[in-house]
Each structure stands twice: as C-alpha cells, then as structure tokens.
C-alpha cells in the first residue's frame with residue numbers, strides 16, 4: 549500500500565487529493581490545522597479507517613512539523629504533497645495597499661513551510677518507493693505569465709516557492725527524489741471562488757495522472773494540472 553502525506557487536507561484541493569488517493573487504495577496521512585472542525589475529512593477517515601489518518605498540523609509552526617515528523621519516524625512516505633496555501637491579497641495586495649504583515653504570513657505558509665516540510669520528512673520520503681515531492685504553486689507565481697499585475701504578496705510567495713522547489717530538485721537528485729511544482733488550474737474552491745474554470749475533481753484527477761508518470765527527468769519542472777509545462 550502506497551502512502552501520501554498531504555497538508556491542508558481538510559478542504560478544497562487537499563481534501564480532494566485525500567479522497568481520490570484513499571479511494572484508489574493509498575494510505576493517506578491527512579494533515580490539517582483543526583481536526584475537530586474538519587468534518588468532511590473526518591467523514592473520509594470514518595469511511596476508510598484503515599487508510600485515512602488525520603493529524604493536526606499548522607504548517608507555519610515549525611515545532612509542530614518537527615513533532616509530527618518524529619511521531620511518524622518509522623513511516624515511509626511515497627508522495628509528499630505540500631498543498632496548504634493562503635491568498636492574502638483579497639483586501640490588500642494592490643500597489644497602493646500592501647499589508648506587510650499579511651505578506652509575511654503568505655511567505656510563511658506558501659514559501660517557507662514547503663521547504664521545512666521537506667527538511668522534516670526527507671528521510672520518510674527517502675524510504676518510500678516513489679520518492680516524490682509535489683508542491684502546489686500557481687501560475688500567478690510565473691514571472692513570464694504575469695500580464696495583469698496586482699496580487700504582490702501571493703505572486704511573490706509562489707514565485708519564491710518555485711525557486712525553492714527547483715533548488716530542492718538539484719539538492720535531492722543524488723537521493724533519487726523527484727521534486728516538482730504544479731499549477732492546479734483555476735479551481736472552484738474557497739480560494740478559487742465559484743467562477744473558477746474547473747472542479748477540484750478535474751484538477752486533482754489531472755495532477756494525479758501527471759504524478760503517476762513522473763520520472764527523475766521531470767524533477768525541477770513546473771507542470772499544470774493537465775501535464776503542460778508552465779513557463780517560469
């Protein structure tokens with residue numbers, strides 16, 4: 549049985565990853581900030597008691613990350629999915645209105661947490677058969693695709709995580725670990741809103757297909773959910 553660890557697993561894209569991998573027979577280590585409020589995820593864990601385990605994890609809290617990594621120290625993780633993310637620009641983020649504290653939060657969650665997760669779980673991933681680390685970024689972090697401006701905080705935090713993952717792909721190459729970033733599409737979730745173009749089911753089905761075909765030669769690439777490469 550393969551194992552995936554997913555952050556931000558209680559709603560949106562993270563919940564759908566958890567649902568699809570559990571349905572497919574994987575063991576899912578589903579992490580979220582407040583398990584007692586994670587109704588949909590807890591229902592999934594009730595449906596698949598042998599496959600889905602829910603863990604409390606605020607990815608901005610490095611002590612919590614280290615503690616979870618310690619408590620799972622015997623485990624192999626085939627696929628680590630850094631999914632948790634925040635969009636801090638809803639009420640700020642324009643040229644004349646930057647909330648600098650919110651910007652720090654965006655970097656803590658979107659940029660630094662994925663690297664801290666990899667540091668803490670590198671040995672678990674090295675024991676896995678698939679040795680794959682997926683980080684959910686965004687096309688809004690692509691410098692060459694930026695034609696509309698705005699969203700300074702989110703864009704910069706995702707552009708920075710793209711560089712983090714590219715660097716990881718080089719540093720982890722000798723260990724045979726694949727590290728990639730994904731643009732999940734514009735997805736109907738709390739973050740994407742109701743006008744988004746695709747459902748979480750479509751986004752996650754597409755990303756899972758791409759993930760299942762990844763090779764070492766793909767490490768360090770920026771994929772869209774449909775397998776197309778996104779320009780940096």
Ligand code: NDP
Nearest residue numbers: 556560561581606607631632633686734735737738739740
């Ligand atoms: P949602 O807003 O629906 O979900 C965000 C998830 O991240 C929630 O589970 C949330 O948990 C979790 N999260 C936020 N902060 C933390 C934290 N400090 N610790 C742990 N978990 C946290 O967003 P999506 O599902 O749409 O987004 C998932 C990923 O996809 C994000 O990285 C996002 O940037 C990216 N993305 C989404 C797009 C879209 O169109 N939807 C487009 C491009 C990229 P909680 O419930 O506790 O807040």
